[in-house]
Amino acid sequence: MLFLSFQVRAGRTGHQGYLVLDGLEVKQNDTEGGMSTLDVATDLFVGGVSDLSLISTFSVEDEPVGFTGGVRELVLNGNDFDLTETGALGGANVGDWDGTACGYKVCQNGGRCSALSGADSDSFMCTCPPPWTGPVCNQSVYCVNNLCEHESLCFSDLVTGSYDCFCPLGWEGRYCDKQVGPSMTTLKFVGKSYLKYRDPKFNTRNLRYTQVSFNFTASGNEGLILWMGKAEHDDDDYLAVGLQAGHLKIAVNLGERLSLPLTFRNVTLCCNKWHYLSISLNSTLIQVFLGDERVLFEDVDPFERYVAMNYGGLLYLGGFELHRNISTVTSGLFTKGFVGDVKDVGLYQDPRQLQFLQNSEGFNVYKSNE
Structure with a gap:
């Protein structure tokens, strides 16, 4: 029996969905309705569900049936799922399609897997392409020593x-x-950088009112400067600040991503000039000052469906953890990390500015000489 493998990509932006089969877009439709978000933080079923009668009749053309075949890779919003008994919460009537130790991505970076015969059926060997080495081809030869x-x-x-x-x-x-000495007051970001700050006063904050301010100078036209929020799921609340084509771009999510990103195009903020930015969010009213000039005053949700921003006590500067894709985490709002300097970061009306070496973690963030 001959089995053919296919690569399927499906996704959506707002009401617009798409389906791509082996690189060819086969379907693209818009759906009607007032809702535009999808909760993917619940349980995810692959191949079927425990009770097919629970499937909505509007989601299938005929009677719902379980899938017969093999699934080799599953990626949702950039997260690669472990399709094994250790990665799944449960299941029934699911077998090992390959039958050897050479499952998907055992050998990384294009390595070729060979199952080894013998008593130990879990043995395998990876043949690594240059410049990779190691048992699963995950070490660069340049980093060995x-x-x-x-x-x-x-x-x-x-x-x-x-x-x-x-x-x-x-x-x-x-x-x-x-x-670095304790006087690390100005941070230098080089693009592949991030600082993650945990607000020790989060439990005492009034989440209906948010205020953040800082000085920055940019060395490029693109990049995420600040993300205030947990950045774990699509529906997490956030306040995002960055540059797009040299212009200031701000996005707010209080729930269901009801408001569109806001871009201030009257001035270009690149390059190598210091700018002071102050942002306040009072319920649904956002106010932005660039220097002494108020450049934005807008109601992001006039119906006040959501009025508080639960940022989870987390604030990112410059980007996210190095293994995370910025475009994926921000749903395309930003595609690159920030290149430039940041200083004088203040939260709410706290008398002291953030002490970067306290309550923080990060990589590739350096002390700037300004």
């Missing part, structure tokens, strides 16, 4: 045939061997 210190991360540079050390917050130098 790296000198990166203090739990820094080694990233290979294929152009130069060497490597770079990405330093954890508080360390700098070629090998992350120099400790």
Whole structure:
């Protein structure tokens, strides 16, 4: 019996959905209705459900039936699901399609997997393409004997045939061997950087009122400067600030992504000039000052369906954790990390500005000389 494999991609933006089969878009439709969000934080079923009678009759053309075949990879919003007995919460009548230890992505970075015969059926060997090595081809040959210190991360540079050390917050130098002093008041972001700050006063904050301010200077036209929110699920609340084509871009989600991103196009904020930005969100009213000028005053939800921003006590500067794709996390609002400097970050009406080496973690963030 011959089995053919297909790659299927399906998705949606607002009311518009699409379906792509092996790179060919086969369907694109708009749906009607006032709702535009989809909760994907609940249980996810693959191949069928425990009770087919629970499936809505409006979601299928004929009687609902379970899937017969194989599923090799499942990615939802950039998250790769582990389709094994250890990764699943439950299931029934599901077998191992391959039958060997060479499942999907056992060998990384294009490595070729060979199942080894013998008593141990779980044995396999990866043949790695250059410049990768290691049992599952996840180590660069340039990083095998790296000198990166203090739990820094080694990233290979294929152009130069060497490597770079990405330093954890508080360390700098070629090998992350120099400790940053307590006077780290201005942060330098290089694009593949992030700082994650946990607000120790979160439980006492009034979530109906949000205020954040900072000074920044940009070295590029694009990038996420600040994300105030948990950034875990599509429906999480957030306040996002960044640059798009050199213009200030701000997005707010108090629930269901009801408001559209706001872009201020009257001035270009690149390059290498300091700007002061102050943002306040009072219930659904957002007010933005760029320097002394109020550039935005708008009601993001006149019907006041949602009036509080639950940011979970988290604030990101410059980007997200290095393994996360910015475009995926922000649903396309921003595509790159910030390149430039940030200083004087203040939350609410706190008398002290944020102390970056306290309540924070991050990588590739350095002390700026301004």
